[in-house]
Amino acid sequence: MLFNSIDFLLFFTVFFSCYWLSVNNIKLQNIILLIGSYVFYSFTDWRFLLLLISISAFNYFLALKIEKANKYKSLLMYIGLAQGLGILAFFKYFNFFITSLNDIFYSVNINCNLKILNILIPLGISFFTFRTISYVLDVYNENIKATKDWIVFFNYISFFPSILSGPIDKVNLLVPQIETKRSFNYNDATDGMRQILWGLFKKIVIADNCSIFVNDTFDNFSQHSGSTLLLGAFFFSIQLYADFSGYSDMAIGFSRLIGFKITKNFNFPFFSQNIAEFWRKWHISLTSWLTEYVFSPLNFKFRHLGKRGIIFAILINFILCGIWHGANWTYVIFGFIHGCAFIPLIINNKLNRKEKKESIHSFLTFKKLINMISIFTFVTFTFIFFRSDNITNALLFLSNIFSDTFFLIPETPSFWIFLLVAIFSLFEWYGRQGDYVLDSILTTCNKALRWTAYLFFVVLILYYAGAEKTFLYFQF
Numbered sequence: 319m320l321f322n323s324i325d326f327l328l329f330f331t332v333f334f335s336c337y338w339l340s341v342n343n344i345k346l347q348n349i350i351l352l353i354g355s356y357v358f359y360s361f362t363d364w365r366f367l368l369l370l371i372s373i374s375a376f377n378y379f380l381a382l383k384i385e386k387a388n389k390y391k392s393l394l395m396y397i398g399l400a401q402g403l404g405i406l407a408f409f410k411y412f413n414f415f416i417t418s419l420n421d422i423f424y425s426v427n428i429n430c431n432l433k434i435l436n437i438l439i440p441l442g443i444s445f446f447t448f449r450t451i452s453y454v455l456d457v458y459n460e461n462i463k464a465t466k467d468w469i470v471f472f473n474y475i476s477f478f479p480s481i482l483s484g485p486i487d488k489v490n491l492l493v494p495q496i497e498t499k500r501s502f503n504y505n506d507a508t509d510g511m512r513q514i515l516w517g518l519f520k521k522i523v524i525a526d527n528c529s530i531f532v533n534d535t536f537d538n539f540s541q542h543s544g545s546t547l548l549l550g551a552f553f554f555s556i557q558l559y560a561d562f563s564g565y566s567d568m569a570i571g572f573s574r575l576i577g578f579k580i581t582k583n584f585n586f587p588f589f590s591q592n593i594a595e596f597w598r599k600w601h602i603s604l605t606s607w608l609t610e611y612v613f614s615p616l617n618f619k620f621r622h623l624g625k626r627g628i629i630f631a632i633l634i635n636f637i638l639c640g641i642w643h644g645a646n647w648t649y650v651i652f653g654f655i656h657g658c659a660f661i662p663l664i665i666n667n668k669l670n671r672k673e674k675k676e677s678i679h680s681f682l683t684f685k686k687l688i689n690m691i692s693i694f695t696f697v698t699f700t701f702i703f704f705r706s707d708n709i710t711n712a713l714l715f716l717s718n719i720f721s722d723t724f725f726l727i728p729e730t731p732s733f734w735i736f737l738l739v740a741i742f743s744l745f746e747w748y749g750r751q752g753d754y755v756l757d758s759i760l761t762t763c764n765k766a767l768r769w770t771a772y773l774f775f776v777v778l779i780l781y782y783a784g785a786e787k788t789f790l791y792f793q794f
Contacts, residue, residue, distance in 0.1 A: 319361040355478035366440040381464040398454035414645030442482040479569040483791040485581040485603035500577035510574030517567030525561035531731040544724035586750040591689040593659040633657040648703040
């Protein structure tokens, strides 16, 4: 069920009404939230719902055992890790491992021909398994107490606004809100509606329009000039950002409508000054998760190696980040390249240097402009691996960019798509100091201008709303 669908509109209308009618009974409200989350998730495949419930039950009882255990506490924790990683390995990576083994044997003239399985990947599995893994680890490390109320815990795992594509909320953020009585707040609701509007605009008007040109460019890259391929790569960066951050905006907005505040997942990453700042602003919940549970432990383990230890930890961290996105060597390459991009920052002691928060009216210097363009260009070229079906196609795409057709006039999307992307970029720039664009731009405007802008966005969304297109990160 897509946020940008009539089905979801009908579902959320019924759910919203029932949910707030039970405002005086938090137990009933949480039951309705859980039922709503399961109805939402079952629209993908009811068999996946059984898997989700089973995983929730397993980790609920396991965490209670870990909290009480003494002698076998570590063993129970490793069982929890094995369960979470094993589920991911089977559904997302089993066929990848088999195919890779077949290729390795074939390279030495051995026809192994191991059979792959017809496995359907449950939607959101990378997101809700990471929640269970972090929960088990936090209980084991005594950072949190195990949740005694199974309805609260099951809601944490299955929370419908963010189950399919995140953000990956930590238990100490979401569980206290589930346990606390919630009442309807008009200001939160209107703020949520604004963020949903902006998310719909990014998805339907920007991302889906960019996809037409991007799909043709990547699917038929051998038929296009190098200049057209470069333009297609740039438009894919815009598409991916607008699609994924648009989903996150809508997830946050729908959460606000039902009384929750969840993790901000994007913070205008294309205006970053270096690659470390980019990853502090792109897919923030995943970056934070990997930093806490992968990079920091590895960095501590390799501390005796100095800067070399930090480099090893960063490379492993980003290779895992790439693998998290899917079972393809292109994602491994994507992660490895980004890990390598951190090495100059580590050598020059600039890894943890935080950017200064600037006023919206601050002057954009030439140096900052060059840094922004450089980071956007670097990320765009790495996204070619992210978008390509395999490494061979990615390398061919790159080589065709730098062919003798590089200086030809490129084929371009329509003028209107260019104009829409330009408008989108300007709104992003001038709204970059807020939690999201409309938060910082429209809330300070007079009423007439504010409602004119709302009408403008609504008209564009309705005009471009056609066939419901899935979100790119559903595949991860």
